[in-house]
Amino acid sequence: MHFSIPDTAECSDEGGAYTAFNIHVNGVAHCSVRYSQLHHFNEQMKKEFGQANLPPFPPKKLALFTLTPQQIEERREQLERYIQIVSQDPEIIGSDVFNSFLNQAQQETQKAEPESVELDVFLMNGHKISVSIMSTDQTDDVLETVASQIELSDDFVYYFALFLVKKEKDGGNSIVRKLQEFESPYISLKTAESEAKHRIVLRKNFWEPSMDNDLLDDRIAMNLLYVQAVNDIERGWVFAAKDVHKQLAALQAKGSKKEYLKLARTQKSYGFIQFKPCVTDFPQPNCPVIVSAGNRELNFRIKVANNQVKEGIFKVTRMRCWRITTQIPETNGANAHGDSKDLKPKLEVAFEYLVAKDKLQWITIESDQAILISMCLQGMVDELIMKKQGGRIKRPQDRVKRSQSRQFLRKDGKTALPKSISAPGHLGTPDTNGDENVSAAQRAKDSVRRISDKFSSVTLKSTSRNTRGPAALVENDVFEDSYIGDDDL
Numbered sequence: 001m002h003f004s005i006p007d008t009a010e011c012s013d014e015g016g017a018y019t020a021f022n023i024h025v026n027g028v029a030h031c032s033v034r035y036s037q038l039h040h041f042n043e044q045m046k047k048e049f050g051q052a053n054l055p056p057f058p059p060k061k062l063a064l065f066t067l068t069p070q071q072i073e074e075r076r077e078q079l080e081r082y083i084q085i086v087s088q089d090p091e092i093i094g095s096d097v098f099n100s101f102l103n104q105a106q107q108e109t110q111k112a113e114p115e116s117v118e119l120d121v122f123l124m125n126g127h128k129i130s131v132s133i134m135s136t137d138q139t140d141d142v143l144e145t146v147a148s149q150i151e152l153s154d155d156f157v158y159y160f161a162l163f164l165v166k167k168e169k170d171g172g173n174s175i176v177r178k179l180q181e182f183e184s185p186y187i188s189l190k191t192a193e194s195e196a197k198h199r200i201v202l203r204k205n206f207w208e209p210s211m212d213n214d215l216l217d218d219r220i221a222m223n224l225l226y227v228q229a230v231n232d233i234e235r236g237w238v239f240a241a242k243d244v245h246k247q248l249a250a251l252q253a254k255g256s257k258k259e260y261l262k263l264a265r266t267q268k269s270y271g272f273i274q275f276k277p278c279v280t281d282f283p284q285p286n287c288p289v290i291v292s293a294g295n296r297e298l299n300f301r302i303k304v305a306n307n308q309v310k311e312g313i314f315k316v317t318r319m320r321c322w323r324i325t326t327q328i329p330e331t332n333g334a335n336a337h338g339d340s341k342d343l344k345p346k347l348e349v350a351f352e353y354l355v356a357k358d359k360l361q362w363i364t365i366e367s368d369q370a371i372l373i374s375m376c377l378q379g380m381v382d383e384l385i386m387k388k389q390g391g392r393i394k395r396p397q398d399r400v401k402r403s404q405s406r407q408f409l410r411k412d413g414k415t416a417l418p419k420s421i422s423a424p425g426h427l428g429t430p431d432t433n434g435d436e437n438v439s440a441a442q443r444a445k446d447s448v449r450r451i452s453d454k455f456s457s458v459t460l461k462s463t464s465r466n467t468r469g470p471a472a473l474v475e476n477d478v479f480e481d482s483y484i485g486d487d488d489l
Contacts, residue, residue, distance in 0.1 A: 001025060001026055001087055001093065001180065001375070001378075002025070002026050002027065002084075002324055002371050002374060002375075003023065003024070003025055003080075003083045003084050003087045004023075004024045004027075004080055004084070005021050005022060005023055005024070005076050005079055005080040005083070006022065006024055006326075007022050007076075008020060008021055008022065008072060008076055009022060009032065011032075013411065013412060014412070015412065015413065018034055018411075019034070019035070019067070019072055020032040020033065020034060020411075021033055021034070021035065021038070021076060021079055023083065023102075023105070025102075025180065025183075026177045026180075026371050026372075026375060027177070027347070027370075027371040028176070028177065028188075028192075029191070030102065030105070030106055030109075030183065031102065031105035031106045031108070031109040032105075032109045033105050033109075033411070034411050035058075035075065035079070036409065036413065037105070037409050037410075037411065038057075038079060038082075038083075039057070039060070040409035041097070041101045041409075042054070042057045042082075044097045044101075044406070045086070045092070045097055045098075048095060048097050049091075049092065054086065055081070055082055055085040055086065056078075056082070057082055058075050058078035058079055058082070086098075088474065096406060097406065098182070099138075099181055099182040100182075100406050100408065101182075101408065102182035102183070103136075103138055103182045103183065103184065104408040104416070105408075106182075106183055106184060106187060106188075107136055107184065107187065108408075108410060108411065110187050110190070110191065112135055112136055112184070112187050113135075113136075114134050114135060114136045115134065115135045116132065116133075116134060116135075117132075117133060117134070117135045117186055118130055118131070118132055118133075119131055119133050119142065119185065119186050119189075119200070120199070120200070121142075121146050121162065121200050121201070121202055122165075122199050122200065122201050122202070123201070123202055123224070123227050123228075124201060124203065124227055124228045124231035124232075125227050125230065125231055127227070129146055129149060129150060129202070131145045131146055131149055132145075133145055133186065135184065135186045135187065136184050136186075136187070137184060137185070137186070138181055138182070138183070138184055139162055139179045139180060139181050139182075139183060139184075139185055140181050140399065142162060142185045142186075143157065143158075143160070143161065143162055143202075144157060144396050146162075146202060147160075150220055151220055152218075152220045152221060152224070153218055153220070153221065154395050154396050154397065155218075155395060156214070156215055156218060156220075156221040157395065157396055158205065158393050158394050158395065158396075159204060159205060159206055159211070159214070159215060159221065159393055160202055160203065160204055160205050160224060161178050161179070161202075161203065161204075161205035162178070162179045162185055162200050162201070162202060163175055163176070163177065163178050163179065163200070163201045163202075163203050164176040164177055164178075164179060164188065164189065164192060164198055164199075164200060164201075165198065165199055165200070165201045166192075166196055166197070166198050167196065167197035167198065167199070172235075173201075174276055174369070175201075175203075175273060175372060176192070176198070176372070177371070177372055177375065178205070178375065178379075179200070185200055202224070203228060204224070204225060204228060204271075205379075206383060206393070207271065207293075207294055207295060207296065207376075207379060207380045207383050208295070208296075208383060208387070209265050209270055209271050209295060212225060212261065212265060212271075216258055216261065222257060222258060222261070223257065225261055226257040226260060226261055229260065229261055229264045229270070230252065230260075232270075232271075232272075233245075233248060233264060233267075235274075236274075237269065237272060237273075237274045237292065238264065238267050238268070238269050238270050238272070239267060239268045239269050240264075240267045240268075244263070244267060247263060248260060248263060248264065251263065269292055269294060269295075269299060270294075270295075271294045271295065272292040272293060272294030272295065272299065273292060273293050273294060273372075273376060274290065274291075274292040275290070275291045275292065275293075275367060275369045275372065275373060276367065276368070276369060277289070277290055278290075278291060278365055278366055278367035278368075278369070279365070279366045279367075280300065280302065280363065280364065280365050280366070281363065281364045282300065282302070282312065282363045282364075283302070283312075287302050287303065287304070288302070288303040289301065289302045289303065289365070291365060291367070291373065293373065293376040293377070293380070294376075294380075296315060296316045296317065296380055296384065297313050297314060297315050297316060298313075298314045298316075298351075298373075298377070299311065299312070299313055299314075300312035300313075300314070314351070314353055314363070316377060316380045316381060316384070316476070316478065317384070317478050317479065318353055318354040318479070319351045319352065319353055319354075319377070319476050319479060320351075320352040320353070320354065320360060320475075320476060320479045321351070321352050321474060321475045321476055321479070322349060322350060322351035322352070322374060322377060322474055322476070323349070323350055323351075323474065324347065324348070324349055324370055324371060324374055325347075325348045325350070326345045326346070326347055326348075327345060327346040327347075327348060327366075346366055346368075347366070347367060347368055347369075347370035347371065348364050348365065348366050348367075348370055349364070349365050349367070349370035349371070349373045349374050350362050350363065350364040350365070351363055351377070354479075374474065377474075377476075378474065381476055381477060381478050384478045385477060385478060388478075
């Protein structure tokens with residue numbers, strides 16, 4: 001996940017004026033919190049993981065002095081660095097303290113009180129599933145409610161996930177992001193709807209095509225796969241020859257869903273997510289490209305001279321790391337109309353790729369879906385690690401009850417207790433007990449130090465444009481010698 005604090009806001013309440021720090025998650029505004037709330041959060045993290053296992057937290061200033069704009073900006077950068085580092089650790093982001101804080105902060109920011117509501121969740125073909133939930137229910141609670149309503153087996157619930165999808169001006173739909181456990185889908189949808197038309201969609205949540213086999217003998221799960229496959233083929237995300245399209249159409253007309261899926265799975269880019277047209281610097285700068293992600297790779301369809309299209313395939317296991325950067329165009333204070341607000345920052349995702357033995361090269365994609373591309377890469381990496389460790393997709397019974405006594409510090413300085421909620425498990429739950437001698441704190445320590453070192457070593461590429469904040473660099477844990485041999489190069 002990608003956390004940032006791109007800006008601040010000056011606010012006031014009965015206690016006086018204060019600065020609020022706006023936390024964005026995966027490119028979307030999530031919550032607004034005070035320094036004191038983040039300080040309280042860090043104190044809880046220290047109790048959970050130990051001070052030595054966490055990055056430095058920005059120190060308090062004397063209450064007698066008001067911070068200058070420069071000091072506020074310095075604090076914003078320090079807080080952003082802190083949350084970016086801790087959010088790279090799976091032990092931390094899967095913890096009660098982390099998810100509770102972000103969920104409660106979202107509720108407070110949106111002034112959301114728990115109430116019974118109806119939420120519409122859609123399939124990719126537009127079929128609507130209406131569920132009764134509490135407005136503050138978290139993502140996994142809503143997913144399990146949807147699964148229960150359509151009678152999906154507990155074994156297959158987390159083969160699927162809830163996604164926020166935007167209705168584009170041309171009538172098409174684009175995936176914005178996967179909803180995370182620390183947010184409330186009802187609140188997130190309501191927030192997104194204030195800017196454009198959105199809906200919540202149920203899609204599959206795995207990348208390896210062979211994992212379809214787990215679902216084909218379950219009527220409900222197989223039907224969900226079928227609906228998505230038909231939609232992906234109709235919108236051109238799956239490449240198939242004309243004769244194959246005819247065979248698929250005939251199977252669809254007969255209602256032969258399982259046979260349809262078996263044939264669809266043999267086609268190129270089955271199960272891929274395709275992103276909106278964007279620009280890459282490979283093989284040369286400013287190349288128009290269609291990027292798609294799936295089956296352990298990024299696929300480039302690059303438009304070259306004479307309107308020809310060339311294909312490039314980049315395997316996840318050959319990416320050493322990747323990063324997100326935000327490029328802010330030079331404005332000199334205003335655009336041609338005298339208004340600098342219309343100049344939007346440009347998002348880029350870049351990955352360091354093993355193009356030849358002992359030769360690494362940075363390849364950059366400029367896209368407003370850069371964070372989604374990064375999340376897809378992380379999803380494929382997580383799945384590879386899960387399979388390597390002999391794990392499996394989690395099930396509802398793998399979730400554990402969260403502490404009902406954990407306190408959340410509100411903006412007014414008062415503490416509150418969150419309602420009883422459930423904690424998320426990992427993407428892959430090992431079938432064995434694992435090494436009990438390695439504590440969660442030690443794993444967090446190792447991961448945080450590794451990521452912290454990575455942040456310190458990042459050097460942004462030179463540019464005539466401004467770059468906001470440090471690059472959010474993600475180290476690829478499956479970039480190993482065991483995955484890459486001479487035959488792969």
